[in-house]
Amino acid sequence: MFRVPLCSLLLLSAPLLLGAAHRVYNVSQRTFELDYSHDRFLKDGLPFRYISGSIHYFRIPRFYWEDRLLKMKMAGLNAIQMYVPWNFHEPRPGQYEFSGDHDVEYFIHLAHELGLLVILRPGPYICAEWDMGGLPAWLLEKESIVLRSSDPDYLAAVDKWLTVLLPKMKPLLYQNGGPIITVQVENEYGSYFACDYDYLRFLAHRFRYHLGNDVLLFTTDGANENFLRCGTLQGLYATVDFGTGKNVTQAFLIQRKFEPKGPLINSEFYTGWLDHWGEPHSTAKTEVVAASLYELLARGASVNLYMFIGGTNFAYWNGANTPYAPQPTSYDYDAPLSEAGDLTEKYFALRNVIQKFKEVPKGPIPPSTPKFAYGKVALRKVKAVAEALDILCPNGPVKSLYPLTFIQVKQYFGYVLYRTTLPEDYNGSMPIFSSSFDGVRDRAYVSVDGVPQGILDRDSGKVLYIQGKAGAVLDLLVENMGRVNYGRYIRDFKGLISNMTLNFSILTNWTIFPLDTEAAVLSHLGGWEAHGDSRHDGHLTFGSSNFTLPTFYVGNFSIPSGIPDLPQDTFIQFPGWTKGQVWINGFNLGRYWPARGPQVTLFVPRHILTTSAPNNITVLELERAPCTDGTSELCTVEFVDRPVIGSSLAISGRFPDRSGQDSQLNTL
Ligand SMILES: *[C@@H]1O[C@H](CO)[C@@H](O)[C@H](O)[C@H]1NC(C)=O
Numbered sequence: 001m002f003r004v005p006l007c008s009l010l011l012l013s014a015p016l017l018l019g020a021a022h023r024v025y026n027v028s029q030r031t032f033e034l035d036y037s038h039d040r041f042l043k044d045g046l047p048f049r050y051i052s053g054s055i056h057y058f059r060i061p062r063f064y065w066e067d068r069l070l071k072m073k074m075a076g077l078n079a080i081q082m083y084v085p086w087n088f089h090e091p092r093p094g095q096y097e098f099s100g101d102h103d104v105e106y107f108i109h110l111a112h113e114l115g116l117l118v119i120l121r122p123g124p125y126i127c128a129e130w131d132m133g134g135l136p137a138w139l140l141e142k143e144s145i146v147l148r149s150s151d152p153d154y155l156a157a158v159d160k161w162l163t164v165l166l167p168k169m170k171p172l173l174y175q176n177g178g179p180i181i182t183v184q185v186e187n188e189y190g191s192y193f194a195c196d197y198d199y200l201r202f203l204a205h206r207f208r209y210h211l212g213n214d215v216l217l218f219t220t221d222g223a224n225e226n227f228l229r230c231g232t233l234q235g236l237y238a239t240v241d242f243g244t245g246k247n248v249t250q251a252f253l254i255q256r257k258f259e260p261k262g263p264l265i266n267s268e269f270y271t272g273w274l275d276h277w278g279e280p281h282s283t284a285k286t287e288v289v290a291a292s293l294y295e296l297l298a299r300g301a302s303v304n305l306y307m308f309i310g311g312t313n314f315a316y317w318n319g320a321n322t323p324y325a326p327q328p329t330s331y332d333y334d335a336p337l338s339e340a341g342d343l344t345e346k347y348f349a350l351r352n353v354i355q356k357f358k359e360v361p362k363g364p365i366p367p368s369t370p371k372f373a374y375g376k377v378a379l380r381k382v383k384a385v386a387e388a389l390d391i392l393c394p395n396g397p398v399k400s401l402y403p404l405t406f407i408q409v410k411q412y413f414g415y416v417l418y419r420t421t422l423p424e425d426y427n428g429s430m431p432i433f434s435s436s437f438d439g440v441r442d443r444a445y446v447s448v449d450g451v452p453q454g455i456l457d458r459d460s461g462k463v464l465y466i467q468g469k470a471g472a473v474l475d476l477l478v479e480n481m482g483r484v485n486y487g488r489y490i491r492d493f494k495g496l497i498s499n500m501t502l503n504f505s506i507l508t509n510w511t512i513f514p515l516d517t518e519a520a521v522l523s524h525l526g527g528w529e530a531h532g533d534s535r536h537d538g539h540l541t542f543g544s545s546n547f548t549l550p551t552f553y554v555g556n557f558s559i560p561s562g563i564p565d566l567p568q569d570t571f572i573q574f575p576g577w578t579k580g581q582v583w584i585n586g587f588n589l590g591r592y593w594p595a596r597g598p599q600v601t602l603f604v605p606r607h608i609l610t611t612s613a614p615n616n617i618t619v620l621e622l623e624r625a626p627c628t629d630g631t632s633e634l635c636t637v638e639f640v641d642r643p644v645i646g647s648s649l650a651i652s653g654r655f656p657d658r659s660g661q662d663s664q665l666n667t668l
């Protein structure tokens with residue numbers, strides 16, 4: 001990855017372009033239309049095409065929105081494309097979040113002030129490698145719901161959401177003085193099995209009802225006739241998406257079958273590609289992307305680069321593909337701006353291409369933000385999850401004869417602890433497994449009387465041999481690793497979704513603890529003092545298990561004084577740790593899993609750090625911490641100034657490349 005020389009780091013970030021004065025527009029002059037007779041757009045009556053880049057405000061802290069947008073502007077883009085994830089804004093039915101990092105209107109205003117137009121993609125389904133493709137998990141409270149269809153319960157929820165969101169967007173439309181030139185309906189609907197035109201008609205109708213008849217609505221589908229057949233609708237302008245591997249002529253011929261006239265549009269031209277845990281980091285070669293962009297622009301097409309900056313799946317927001325393969329915390333995407341917003345070689349190469357077709361802004365490009373290696377921080381064990389249930393589950397557990405799903409206990413993300421007792425003595429020759437093929441979603445950390453037994457995994461490990469006496473406490477801490485975001489199986493229930501059997505009979509009488517990890521971490525787990533329960537010391541007391549109990553570790557570090565401009569961004573890595581979740585000062589940075597890879601470091605944006613007090617690190621290690629095998633005294637994490645998201649060390653190398661992409665091992 002290209003990095004600017006150190007001296008330029010002294011230039012501070014974005015010059016303040018944001019004048020306080022709001023510009024006043026002659027609204028009646030602002031028009032944005034299709035010009036069918038000349039295969040182009042007309043903006044205020046003049047020929048127009050966009051060169052746009054995708055940015056997801058929900059993957060970038062608000063603190064950095066302006067910096068990233070300005071870098072996009074300086075690359076020569078005249079527009080940005082953005083999704084709106086419904087589940088990010090309506091975490092529980094009727095409870096809306098639109099402030100702080102959720103302030104989508106402010107984000108659009110910032111783009112506007114910088115002179116960037118906006119291509120809005122409000123879903124309601126967005127895919128985006130985002131939990132459940134942006135749909136709220138609570139929709140699954142109706143178990144039989146058919147998502148993305150005319151299912152009346154789905155439509156009722158969608159209708160209610162659009163009635164909240166779209167009126168906020170209306171004043172931001174181009175013709176109303178704002179930056180939004182076009183609005184996408186649904187997302188790649190043609191690749192979904194339902195092929196329900198009534199659903200598309202419903203959406204088109206609601207979009208027009210809320211946004212007015214002047215709004216230019218469009219659809220996007222993979223450049224394949226079958227996809228466009230189910231994804232397009234009269235009155236919605238049909239566009240296609242495709243990457244570097246595709247023959248541009250052929251791809252646009254597909255669009256032409258559905259739109260004989262009008263602008264050619266690639267709504268997602270891939271600058272890189274997504275990752276999955278356990279697969280090599282995806283990359284796309286700069287020369288290939290640049291050549292392909294040149295070809296698209298030379299044809300006069302309007303293009304959106306997906307992604308221009310990928311950002312981060314903070315907390316629990318990553319999605320998954322099927323067969324079940326969750327995406328990691330980084331959504332770097334090998335995009336022109338890195339996950340941390342750094343300028344890359346690809347950024348400058350694409351800027352050079354754009355420069356051949358239009359003027360790019362003069363003046364300094366905001367430099368990559370400086371990074372700082374704060375070094376090693378020792379963590380100490382505080383308490384196992386099972387010892388902190390009073391703090392993690394203050395409302396107490398739910399009792400149920402048979403297991404309940406996350407949805408049934410109204411927990412949407414994170415972890416639920418399922419507890420019962422062993423009916424008889426087991427000497428390690430009896431297997432526990434789920435009664436259905438993938439009944440454990442997605443990963444259960446199993447222990448008996450505080451002795452770790454191993455893992456049951458949706459993807460691989462399906463059977464576990466149990467040791468313990470009759471009456472011993474059997475705990476399954478189940479992790480939701482991210483809901484499926486693409487394809488037929490987006491109705492992804494979490495938790496124990498079927499019965500568990502032991503010695504081939506069904507286990508009953510469960511005590512189920514929904515865990516509120518965020519509140520518990522913010523309350524410092526009720527105090528940092530370690531508990532002295534020797535039963536839960538986490539060591540391998542017997543059995544062949546190579547696991548320790550899911551346990552919280554804490555530590556803190558101070559920002560050094562005497563160095564100007566601290567705190568700065570950094571990356572945290574987990575030498576010897578296995579898999580878990582990490583918070584700094586209560587901010588949930590996401591999942592780490594260096595034992596699986598390819599991601600090894602997590603991005604730590606500087607705005608969550610403070611110089612005025614020690615910064616608290618909380619780690620929930622689910623499998624095995626480095627200090628529990630008797631060979632080392634301390635568990636340490638380390639802050640470094642370079643990201644490692646493509647480690648080849650952690651990968652077993654058994655995974656195939658994704659078709660049509662240059663996927664290769666790549667250590668940044
Ligand atoms: C706004 O534009 C319209 C149409 O071009 C024009 O008739 C009107 O005079 C303009 N108003 C102002 C205040 O400039």
Ligand SMILES: *[C@@H]1O[C@H](CO)[C@@H](O)[C@H](O)[C@H]1NC(C)=O
Binds near residue numbers: 247248249250
């Ligand atoms: C792309 O497709 C067009 C139309 O089918 C064809 O004429 C052309 O040779 C193809 N180009 C390449 C590089 O394969």
Ligand SMILES: *[C@@H]1O[C@H](CO)[C@@H](O)[C@H](O)[C@H]1NC(C)=O
Binds near residue numbers: 424425427430503
């Ligand atoms: C397993 O179940 C069978 C009856 O189905 C019973 O005879 C046997 O004792 C059980 N074994 C253990 C170890 O619980």
Ligand SMILES: *[C@@H]1O[C@H](CO)[C@@H](O)[C@H](O)[C@H]1NC(C)=O
Binds near residue numbers: 427428429
């Ligand atoms: C466990 O008990 C069974 C009989 O119930 C016996 O066949 C088996 O050898 C025992 N296994 C071990 C590891 O002790």
Ligand SMILES: *[C@@H]1O[C@H](CO)[C@@H](O)[C@H](O)[C@H]1NC(C)=O
Binds near residue numbers: 506
């Ligand atoms: C568990 O088994 C019982 C009895 O067969 C059945 O009624 C129940 O639906 C099952 N529960 C799940 C979650 O599969």
Ligand SMILES: *[C@@H]1O[C@H](CO)[C@@H](O)[C@H](O)[C@H]1NC(C)=O
Binds near residue numbers: 423508509
């Ligand atoms: C489950 O609980 C019920 C009610 O408390 C009790 O009657 C039953 O014996 C329990 N079953 C098992 C297997 O412990």
Ligand SMILES: *[C@@H]1O[C@H](CO)[C@@H](O)[C@H](O)[C@H]1NC(C)=O
Binds near residue numbers: 546
């Ligand atoms: C346990 O796992 C660690 C880390 O994967 C490995 O280094 C170690 O050899 C394993 N120990 C045993 C006894 O399998």
Ligand SMILES: *[C@@H]1O[C@H](CO)[C@@H](O)[C@H](O)[C@H]1NC(C)=O
Binds near residue numbers: 528555556
């Ligand atoms: C910070 O860490 C030090 C050990 O490095 C410890 O003594 C101190 O109690 C910690 N402070 C807090 C607030 O946890």
Ligand SMILES: *[C@@H]1O[C@H](CO)[C@@H](O)[C@H](O)[C@H]1NC(C)=O
Binds near residue numbers: 528613614615616
């Ligand atoms: C760190 O935790 C301590 C409590 O142990 C708390 O007093 C302090 O405010 C926390 N620091 C920050 C920066 O949140």
